[in-house]
Amino acid sequence: MDTSVLVRMYAQMQLVRRAEERVIEQYHWQNREFAEKRNPPHTIKCPTHLSIGQEASAVGLCSALDVQDVLVSSHRCHAHYIAKGGSLNAMMAELFGRTTGCAHGKGGSMHLVDTSVGMMGSSAIVGGAIPLALGMALPFKMRGEAHVSVACFGDAAVEQGVFHESMHYAALRKLPVIFFCENNGYATLSPFAARQHVPIYARAASYGMAGIRVDGNNVVEVCEVVREAASTARAGDGPTLIECETYRWIGHVGPDRDAGTGPRTKEELESWIERCPITRLRKQLELRVSKEVLVQADADVERKLDDAVAFAKASPSPTAEDLFHGV
Amino acid sequence: MASDPVTRNLSMSRAIAEATVQAMEDDPTIFVMGVGVDDANGIFGTTKSAHDMFGDARVFDTPLSEPSLTGMGVGAAFMGMRPIMVHARTDFLLITMDQIVNHAAKWSYMSGGALRVPFVIRSIVGRGWGQAAQHSQSFQSLFAHIPGLQVVMPATAGDAKGLLISSLRGDMPVIFIEHRWLHGIEGPVPEARYAIPIGSARVERSGSDVTIVAISHMVVEARKAAELLATQGISAEVIDLRSIRPWDRDLVLSSVAKTGRLLVADTSWISFGVSAEIVASVVEEVFGKLKTSPRRIGLPPSPTPCAPELERAFYPDAQSIVASVLSMFAAKADLAADAPDGGEKPFAGHF
Ligand SMILES: Cc1ncc(C[n+]2csc(CCOP(=O)(O)OP(=O)(O)O)c2C)c(N)n1
Ligand SMILES: [Mg+2]
Numbered sequence: 319m320d321t322s323v324l325v326r327m328y329a330q331m332q333l334v335r336r337a338e339e340r341v342i343e344q345y346h347w348q349n350r351e352f353a354e355k356r357n358p359p360h361t362i363k364c365p366t367h368l369s370i371g372q373e374a375s376a377v378g379l380c381s382a383l384d385v386q387d388v389l390v391s392s393h394r395c396h397a398h399y400i401a402k403g404g405s406l407n408a409m410m411a412e413l414f415g416r417t418t419g420c421a422h423g424k425g426g427s428m429h430l431v432d433t434s435v436g437m438m439g440s441s442a443i444v445g446g447a448i449p450l451a452l453g454m455a456l457p458f459k460m461r462g463e464a465h466v467s468v469a470c471f472g473d474a475a476v477e478q479g480v481f482h483e484s485m486h487y488a489a490l491r492k493l494p495v496i497f498f499c500e501n502n503g504y505a506t507l508s509p510f511a512a513r514q515h516v517p518i519y520a521r522a523a524s525y526g527m528a529g530i531r532v533d534g535n536n537v538v539e540v541c542e543v544v545r546e547a548a549s550t551a552r553a554g555d556g557p558t559l560i561e562c563e564t565y566r567w568i569g570h571v572g573p574d575r576d577a578g579t580g581p582r583t584k585e586e587l588e589s590w591i592e593r594c595p596i597t598r599l600r601k602q603l604e605l606r607v608s609k610e611v612l613v614q615a616d617a618d619v620e621r622k623l624d625d626a627v628a629f630a631k632a633s634p635s636p637t638a639e640d641l642f643h644g645v
Numbered sequence: 646m647a648s649d650p651v652t653r654n655l656s657m658s659r660a661i662a663e664a665t666v667q668a669m670e671d672d673p674t675i676f677v678m679g680v681g682v683d684d685a686n687g688i689f690g691t692t693k694s695a696h697d698m699f700g701d702a703r704v705f706d707t708p709l710s711e712p713s714l715t716g717m718g719v720g721a722a723f724m725g726m727r728p729i730m731v732h733a734r735t736d737f738l739l740i741t742m743d744q745i746v747n748h749a750a751k752w753s754y755m756s757g758g759a760l761r762v763p764f765v766i767r768s769i770v771g772r773g774w775g776q777a778a779q780h781s782q783s784f785q786s787l788f789a790h791i792p793g794l795q796v797v798m799p800a801t802a803g804d805a806k807g808l809l810i811s812s813l814r815g816d817m818p819v820i821f822i823e824h825r826w827l828h829g830i831e832g833p834v835p836e837a838r839y840a841i842p843i844g845s846a847r848v849e850r851s852g853s854d855v856t857i858v859a860i861s862h863m864v865v866e867a868r869k870a871a872e873l874l875a876t877q878g879i880s881a882e883v884i885d886l887r888s889i890r891p892w893d894r895d896l897v898l899s900s901v902a903k904t905g906r907l908l909v910a911d912t913s914w915i916s917f918g919v920s921a922e923i924v925a926s927v928v929e930e931v932f933g934k935l936k937t938s939p940r941r942i943g944l945p946p947s948p949t950p951c952a953p954e955l956e957r958a959f960y961p962d963a964q965s966i967v968a969s970v971l972s973m974f975a976a977k978a979d980l981a982a983d984a985p986d987g988g989e990k991p992f993a994g995h996f
Binding site for chain 1: 680681684685686706707708709710711712713736737739740774775776777778779780945946947948950951952953954955957958959
């Protein structure tokens with residue numbers, strides 16, 4: 319893959335990682351203020367499901383998509399939003415509940431949306447957004463437009479009937495859909511093996527659809543697999559199910575790590591930290607570009623995030639009159 | 646219940662946990678299923694002790710296949726079991742609606758009474774911390790619309806225990822709706838087993854000038870409102886409805902006949918809601934006793950917003966109740982300003 323593409327992917331993954339770490343900082347600051355009974359002005363006051371550790375899946379996916387391609391996501395949607403090109407300022411402002419947020423403070427962390435880049439929103443009902451991807455694909459097919467519609471979801475969404483009905487119908491109609499599953503091994507605290515006993519990618523066969531498993535921590539592999547699925551879809555040859563094997567480093571919801579407290583062990587987390595998707599790519603890039611290129615990329619990320627946090631903080635909060643706007 | 650020799654103060658979540666364990670000890674046909682019932686959090690501590698005691702055989706985690714598993718609960722009930730299915734949010738019940746409404750609620754009738762469906766479906770209403778549109782809904786009126794279902798919403802720890810035991814001894818599907826902000830509130834709970842009949846309301850505080858019928862968390866707000874009203878010389882009778890279907894018509898009607906004024910405070914949207922049913926019944930039955938038109942307090946017609954300022958505008962509280970009650974009397978204006986605020990805590994992981 320072209321070095322400049324790799325550098326861009328590195329920067330995007332770093333942007334996701336650091337954005338999530340900024341969220342954690344805000345939470346921790348706020349909790350300290352609360353603990354000291356200072357009753358702080360709120361910063362982030364909504365449940366956040368962070369994607370630290372899973373950056374390569376989202377970035378690999380979106381690196382293979384065009385801006386006209388559309389995507390819907392789940393409760394864990396920050397990475398998809400950022401990778402699809404959603405406005406960082408509007409994301410941070412949404413988390414802060416400000417009027418300048420991508421949903422004007424109505425949606426919060428679980429409902430990020432930026433239609434200008436094809437990020438069509440996120441559902442916090444597990445599996446709930448999957449059929450919406452079919453609905454977005456249908457007019458592409460009816461109008462003969464070579465675009466792709468993506469449903470991003472976690473491993474647990476595969477347990478919902480709506481997943482199976484959607485797989486069935488998308489395959490039957492050869493809709494230009496990519497079913498993009500990030501299998502991070504858990505649904506909250508429940509391990510994969512307690513809930514499913516068939517590999518996710520293998521389910522595609524029974525619907526007459528291609529199913530592929532990929533290392534979800536290898537951004538290049540994810541990108542290549544998605545490119546192929548997208549070209550199949552654009553050619554009118556139907557949907558693909560992609561299963562990315564990955565891991566989240568943080569607890570299901572909120573800012574803290576949970577390894578060592580429940581079924582998720584410290585050893586398991588450490589083995590996945592060793593497979594950090596960003597460190598991996600960075601090591602490869604260090605052999606191909608000068609150190610300054612990466613230093614510059616990191617600095618750009620920090621600047622963008624400084625701007626986003628400052629933008630969110632400076633933005634006005636909604637007032638009671640805004641409640642009914644958009645109903 | 647007050648006469649029980651051993652009564653402790655327990656939180657509502659501990660009261661529910663205790664009721665579950667005691668009922669399971671008494672009745673081997675009871676089992677518990679749901680997403681996360683066996684994990685360390687155990688649905689906010691409500692299923693953990695049952696899992697510790699009875700293990701995976703009778704308390705088991707499920708995949709995220711709620712619609713089919715609801716149907717499985719119905720079938721298990723045919724065979725003499727008494728399932729409890731637990732959902733961390735009431736919002737998730739919507740995907741199970743077909744199994745609840747077309748199957749659980751109908752099977753007894755469609756089988757001419759040959760089969761009954763004793764099936765308790767517990768779910769929790771979320772509020773605050775920006776949980777927003779899909780993690781905060783309070784759907785009692787949707788379920789209360791359906792013949793063949795019972796719907797209960799306890800507001801105190803003691804009632805939660807008694808109503809859960811009652812639900813588990815009955816022979817109908819029961820939608821058991823808890824409020825997340827009530828889970829942590831302590832109240833007296835007898836250690837013994839006891840059942841509170843479904844369909845009976847409770848007089849939380851007696852009074853003579855106005856009847857406030859409150860549901861679930863709004864009972865907390867109504868209690869505060871009644872205290873404030875008392876300082877203004879208004880004596881409010883607060884009725885904790887606690888059962889939504891069937892609801893205690895006799896108690897509410899006789900209270901309104903006595904006070905001549907009615908306010909209903911619900912945790913859900915006003916339009917087409919439980920408050921509409923109660924007000925309509927009061928107008929039909931005791932119209933002549935009303936001194937003024939009934940009032941309703943509930944959610945305004947928007948989905949739940951995320952931003953804290955919008956949440957504040959969205960949720961009614963004691964102040965809203967006081968203001969509405971005052972509007973029934975000659976203006977006693979500034980009382981509404983001093984009511985204290987609700988009970989949100991800093992975020993600590995699970996919400
Ligand atoms: C229908 C439904 N049931 C339960 C939940 C509660 N819940 C939210 S996220 C989640 C786990 C989802 O796991 P997965 O799909 O693997 O996504 P991940 O969180 O791992 O990214 C659960 C159980 C929900 N939001 N919707
Ligand atoms: Mg998962």
